[in-house]
Amino acid sequence: MTAAASFAGTARPTAATVPSMVEASREPAGWGLALICILSFWTPSAEFGASMSLVAARYGLFALSIGLLLTTSSVRQSINIVGRSAITALLLATCAYIAATSLWSGSLLSGIGKGMLFLESLLIALLAVGRFGPIRALTICGSAVLAFVFVGSILAIVYPVLGQEQWGDHAGMWKGLSNQKNLFGAAVAIAFIALLQRRTRPLGLKLIGLALLAIAMVKSGSRGGEVDLAAGLAFLLVTRLPNKYQRITLLLIAGVAIALLLILGTNIDIDTRSGNIGVNDVELDTSNRIKIWQFGLDGFKGYELFGFGLEGFWTDQRALQFFGRNGWVLPDFHNGYFSLLIDAGIIGIVLFGATLLALSLSLLGNLHRLRVLGLQAHGALIFMFLVHNLYENTIVRATNGTLFIFEVAAFGYLAAVSRRPAMQQVATVPDPLTALPVR
Helix, strand or coil: CCHHHHHHCCCCCCCCCHHHHHHHHCCHHHHHHHHHHHHHHCCCCHHHCCCHHHHHHHHHHHHHHHHHHHCCCCHHHHHHHHCCCHHHHHHHHHHHHHHHHHHHCCCHHHHHHHHHHHHHHHHHHHHHHHHHCHHHHHHHHHHHHHHHHHHHHHHHHHCHHHHECCCHHHCCCECCCCCCHHHHHHHHHHHHHHHHCCCCCCHHHHHHHHHHHHHHHHHHCCHHHHHHHHHHHHHHHHHCCCHHHHHHHHHHHHHHHHHHHHHHHHHEEEECCCCEEEECCEEEECCCHHHHHHHHHHCCCCCCCCCCCCCCCCCHHHHHHHHHHHCCCCCCCCCHHHHHHHHHHHHHHHHHHHHHHHHHHHHHHCHHHHHHHCCHHHHHHHHHHHHHCCCCCCCCCCCCHHHHHHHHHHHHHHHHHHCHHHHHCCCCCCCCCCCCCCC
């Protein structure tokens, strides 16, 4: 009996079925999923000697891992397990459109390559949930990210030339196996939520792990990672409140958010020269994001409806143009929603916005049930992704770990709420990185 089959059924797994789940976790497909997660957070950087052969090896491992899942999973079965809800259809349609924008990209070959990788990431997330079930798929991914962070932290300590930033103001900050500190910070935040929600014994070992992750977050110096973690912890806290307090808390959060928007709307001063934002005589450093966004909007005219296509905006010519204006260039908008607008146009941002709105409303409607169903981590990671893209771009990144974790969490959540009887499954089924024989 496979894990997917046990999920599709309505009976609670018995002692006789649990060993078969452990055996299934030792199959190559489980290791393939874990490897995909690790590779999504690791990008060869200059310190690793980022040659074409190393990049090719990374994509080769991607292909091998994807093949392991494809040969042991069924797309039709996975769609049936995830459910044929309107939200699932909207999510798939939105991602298909984003990938299709590569067809009119100014960098056609690069855009098509990114579009194919984008669809592959979506497909693997779908197959993972179909193959392992919603809870176990995320458990495997969480364990993989934990391993990635702990190995990266050790590397930062024993071999700082590889594990730490080496240049400028960021020198000495931990980046582990990632190519920069912010991606490492995002991985730490995900690993923290994964470990916090895991039933690890003894408890002392879990507390030590959480403490080490907290140290890694501080050493990374990633403000974005800290905000990610705060958002995830806040979501988990709300899910633990009694139902009536959940509603009160949500109303308070909504009220504070509206008040802040009103304050910002009437007291904000945007300085496109310095790239900073002033609010009531307080200057906020945006790390030059305002300059980059203004440059994107200046070139957006004529592309409003369909956008530039994946990889279509930051051509060599535009990069040189930006450099000529500012004396430096960083071809990244550092905002997922803005990047989606530029790449996929108004159609893309409306489709994605509708998907996120529908998914968020569903989460809010089931907020009181997430703890019972074992879906707190799914909800927290979805919420963290929404927040993360306010200051980083991971929506249109084809092989980004944060995007892949969001896809697994979203498909897992949709699968769970569409098949309520299946929520009887054990929430702590072992995964390839921690599986032990059952006696």
